[in-house]
Amino acid sequence: MPRKLLLGFALAWGALSLLRETGSALAGLDGRAELRADVADWQLGTPPVEHLDRCLDLVRRHVPPDRLVVFASSSNTGETGPDGEFYRWRWAAYLLPQYDLAPLQSPMPAETARRAEYLLAYERTLEIPRLEVLEERPGCRLYRVKAP
Amino acid sequence: MIPALCVLALALVLTFLGTRFAALTAPEDTALQRLVMGAITGMVAFHLLVTFLDLTGLRWSRASLGIAVAVTLSLALRFGGRIAEGERRRLPSDLGWGDETALLSLAVFALIALTLWATTPDFVFHWGLKGNRFFLARGVDYPYLARSWGWSIHPDYPNLVPELYAASALAAGRFDPPSLMLWSVFFFALLLAAARETLRSLDPHDLPWGRQAGIALVAVALGAFAIGHRMAGGADWLPALALVAAIPALSRPPDTAGDLQIGALAAFAAAAKVEGVMLAGLLCLVQLARRPAPGANLQSTFGHRLAIGRLLRLGTLPALVILPWWIQVQRYHLFSVMSNDHLTPERTRTAFAAILDVLGFSAWHGFSYVIVLLPLLFLRPSTRPLAWVLGGQLAFYLWIYLVSGFDTRFYVLTSFPRLLFHLVPAVMVGVMLLFLSPKTPPCPSAPRGCRACCGRPSRCRSGCR
Numbered sequence: 234m235p236r237k238l239l240l241g242f243a244l245a246w247g248a249l250s251l252l253r254e255t256g257s258a259l260a261g262l263d264g265r266a267e268l269r270a271d272v273a274d275w276q277l278g279t280p281p282v283e284h285l286d287r288c289l290d291l292v293r294r295h296v297p298p299d300r301l302v303v304f305a306s307s308s309n310t311g312e313t314g315p316d317g318e319f320y321r322w323r324w325a326a327y328l329l330p331q332y333d334l335a336p337l338q339s340p341m342p343a344e345t346a347r348r349a350e351y352l353l354a355y356e357r358t359l360e361i362p363r364l365e366v367l368e369e370r371p372g373c374r375l376y377r378v379k380a381p
Numbered sequence: 382m383i384p385a386l387c388v389l390a391l392a393l394v395l396t397f398l399g400t401r402f403a404a405l406t407a408p409e410d411t412a413l414q415r416l417v418m419g420a421i422t423g424m425v426a427f428h429l430l431v432t433f434l435d436l437t438g439l440r441w442s443r444a445s446l447g448i449a450v451a452v453t454l455s456l457a458l459r460f461g462g463r464i465a466e467g468e469r470r471r472l473p474s475d476l477g478w479g480d481e482t483a484l485l486s487l488a489v490f491a492l493i494a495l496t497l498w499a500t501t502p503d504f505v506f507h508w509g510l511k512g513n514r515f516f517l518a519r520g521v522d523y524p525y526l527a528r529s530w531g532w533s534i535h536p537d538y539p540n541l542v543p544e545l546y547a548a549s550a551l552a553a554g555r556f557d558p559p560s561l562m563l564w565s566v567f568f569f570a571l572l573l574a575a576a577r578e579t580l581r582s583l584d585p586h587d588l589p590w591g592r593q594a595g596i597a598l599v600a601v602a603l604g605a606f607a608i609g610h611r612m613a614g615g616a617d618w619l620p621a622l623a624l625v626a627a628i629p630a631l632s633r634p635p636d637t638a639g640d641l642q643i644g645a646l647a648a649f650a651a652a653a654k655v656e657g658v659m660l661a662g663l664l665c666l667v668q669l670a671r672r673p674a675p676g677a678n679l680q681s682t683f684g685h686r687l688a689i690g691r692l693l694r695l696g697t698l699p700a701l702v703i704l705p706w707w708i709q710v711q712r713y714h715l716f717s718v719m720s721n722d723h724l725t726p727e728r729t730r731t732a733f734a735a736i737l738d739v740l741g742f743s744a745w746h747g748f749s750y751v752i753v754l755l756p757l758l759f760l761r762p763s764t765r766p767l768a769w770v771l772g773g774q775l776a777f778y779l780w781i782y783l784v785s786g787f788d789t790r791f792y793v794l795t796s797f798p799r800l801l802f803h804l805v806p807a808v809m810v811g812v813m814l815l816f817l818s819p820k821t822p823p824c825p826s827a828p829r830g831c832r833a834c835c836g837r838p839s840r841c842r843s844g845c846r
Contacts, residue, residue: 236816240594247601250746251486254609258493265498276611277497277505277558323533327505330513330556335530344529 272320285321286328288355288373295367295375298331301348303378305337306355321355352376384557388549392420392567398454399423403462405645407638409629412472414578415464417571417626418642421649425698426453428541428652431521431548432705440519443551479593483573483600490569490604494562494613501799504558504614507534512546513556527713536715539706541652542616561614568618569607573600575626576810582629583817591817599809602748603802609744610798617799619653620660624770624807627664631766632814634674640694643668648698651706656778656803658706661699663773667766668695722786732782735793742798749801751808758811767811771804 261268268279275281292302304325308318319336326334335345337352352364356372364376399405400419410418430449431441439445473480493499501508511534514522521544526536545564550556573596580595607613623646630639630646647664650657669691710716722728740749755775758768778800782793 236588236591240591240598240817244594244598244601246746247598247605247748248482250605250748251489251601251608253746254605254744255489255493258498258608262493262496262498273502277500319533323506326534327510327513330510331517333525333528335528 272317272324275320275324282324282328285324285355288353288370289325289328291368291370291373291375292329292332292351292353296332296351299333300350301333301335301345302329303335303337303345303349303352304355305352305357305359307357325353325355349378352378384549384553384555384560385563387552388560388563388567391545391549391552392564394450394454395423395427396420397423398426398450398457401454401457401461403464405638405641406464407630407633407636407642409633410638411578411581413574414629416472417575417578418645420567420571421622421626422645424541424545425645425648425652425702427548428544429701431544432702435521435709436705441515441547441551442519446548446551477593479590479595479597480577482597483577486597486600486604487566487570487573490607490613491563491566493608494565495559497559497562497613499608499611499613500558500562501611501613501615503616507538508542508615509546509558509561510534511540511543512550512561515540515543515547516550516556519551521709523709523713523715526715531715532717535655535717536713537710537717538616538655539652539657539702541619541649558614565607565613565615565618568622569603572603572618572622572625572806575622575628576806579625579628579632579810580813582632583814588817591813595810595813595817598813599806602746602809603806605746606744606748606802609746610742610802612799612802615799616653617802620650620657620803621806623647623650623653623657623660623664624767624803625810627770628767628807628810628814631668631770632763635668635671635691636674637694640668640691644695644698647695648702651699651702656774656800658703659777660770660774660803661703663770665695665699667769667773671766722784724783728789729783731789732779732793735790736779736782736797739793739797739801745798745801745805748809749798749805751805751812752801754812755804755808757815758808761815764811764815767807771807771811775804 265276265279268276269281270276270279272281296302304322306318306321318338322334322336335349351367352359352375354374354376358374359376363379363381365379367375367377369375396416396419398419399422400415402419402422405418405422406415427450430453431446434441434445434449476484490499511526514525518525521540525531526534542564546556546561549561549564553560576599577592577596580592583592583595612618627643627646630642633639643664647661650664651661673691740752741747742749752775755768755771758764758771778797782789782797785792
């Protein structure tokens with residue numbers, strides 16, 4: 234009897250859990266168009282990702298595939314603090330698989346600086362003499378890196 | 382629609398390929414178990430094929446992959462052996478309410494996964510990115526993985542999942558994330574099928590609805606977590622599947638088919654994730670340490686346990702997976718900087734506090750606490766080998782947390798919910814086997830193949846029928 238009770242209770246609880254998660258997922262899907270989540274919680278097909286993707290169009294238009302592009306974005310926005318730039322860089326790398334996308338704060342800055350030909354600044358302004366603006370949109374600017 | 386059909390077709394072809402290896406079928410195996418082992422073996426064979434193409438410098442294409450799979454299939458059909466036909470070769474048609482609940486749970490997960498709402502962030506950060514990159518590069522792109530900033534995509538991980546994504550994209554002609562989520566649905570379906578067939582060993586007379594409640598419980602608990610914690614698109618399904626599929630072979634005395642099955646499951650786990658390499662080692666070691674059944678025909682030069690034949694059956698497939706991976710990792714210096722540190726009381730306290738928080742994670746709905754029942758699996762000889770594997774794997778995870786130099790709390794909170802997913806399904810099935818099966822020992826006089834279902838002396842005499 235206790236086995237039956239335990240198993241029955243666990244099953245009922247599991248079924249309720251599945252219903253709750255399904256309901257929550259469906260509610261999230263309904264609100265997908267209005268989602269303004271922190272960068273650590275971005276999801277595919279949501280407005281923040283589409284906004285970043287529109288910025289990445291600059292790279293697709295101006296930069297030949299397989300080139301090295303340095304990605305820079307603000308490092309102090311959202312609740313994730315300094316990790317915000319890291320997550321945006323990872324999202325940009327996913328959306329631009331045909332390019333080598335290096336972070337501005339590269340683990341090997343000399344290598345990055347030597348190889349980089351382009352730099353994309355997303356919601357960030359950079360004042361570096363070696364950078365020449367190729368095209369810009371609100372909150373987004375693509376630079377060519379001039380030879381030193 | 383076409384990319385989704387390509388995923389399904391690839392899964393079917395690999396399953397068909399895997400089922401052609403008759404030696405991997407134990408006499409006790411049901412048709413559904415044979416399908417599960419077939420799918421797993423097919424994916425291992427696929428991984429070995431693309432690894433061979435990479436090592437020989439051949440680029441992946443529809444033609445090269447198609448020819449490689451066709452040649453392997455022909456060889457398997459010619460030399461794979463024959464499987465006896467009969468009742469046990471028929472797929473189940475007697476679905477109970479638990480099976481239907483499991484199918485419903487699978488369907489709900491599939492529908493949500495296809496919308497990408499249950500997609501794991503790791504699909505974006507590495508699994509999907511690697512799959513897309515390998516698709517564009519027509520092979521595993523080691524120079525890309527070896528970039529100095531590539532540490533964030535876990536360049537040292539084995540690549541079975543991105544390879545499956547890339548092959549699906551090659552077949553479809555484009556990288557289509559929603560259809561790739563079907564791989565997770567496929568893994569979930571295999572896991573449920575493996576759990577169902579394992580729970581079928583429960584005595585239907587002892588607790589008539591035990592089997593049905595068991596499979597339903599596994600399905601709803603894992604379905605809820607997979608949706609709530611966004612598990613679609615990741616590789617954590619594979620170690621979980623390997624562990625559940627290993628339970629039948631670990632529960633019966635070692636035999637030739639069991640050793641081969643454990644070898645294939647170990648190779649599958651090793652091809653999936655770095656943690657899977659550890660799991661592969663544990664599976665093989667535990668199986669090797671067990672005393673074979675009398676008359677199991679496993680005697681050899683060094684006695685029952687360390688027989689050359691057993692070593693080969695258990696170790697060949699894992700070695701074929703692990704050695705090329707290790708060579709490439711060394712060649713391209715892919716090992717991530719795991720900042721190892723010393724074990725300190727402060728870090729231990731932080732880690733265990735975070736682990737307690739993870740056990741209470743809302744997406745687990747309390748089912749994560751089943752892990753504390755793991756020691757109970759040591760109580761019965763049939764579940765003891767599983768307990769050693771699960772206990773070893775859990776100890777490995779805990780050790781990594783205790784000696785890693787990362788921010789311990791962040792590390793545990795972001796990874797342990799997924800790592801628990803490797804262990805919880807097998808613990809759930811093991812605990813159900815323990816509590817829902819009769820306490821009387823199996824009868825040795827019963828015909829081979831029905832000892833597991835033979836809990837009562839009266840039924841022993843009637844040959845378990």
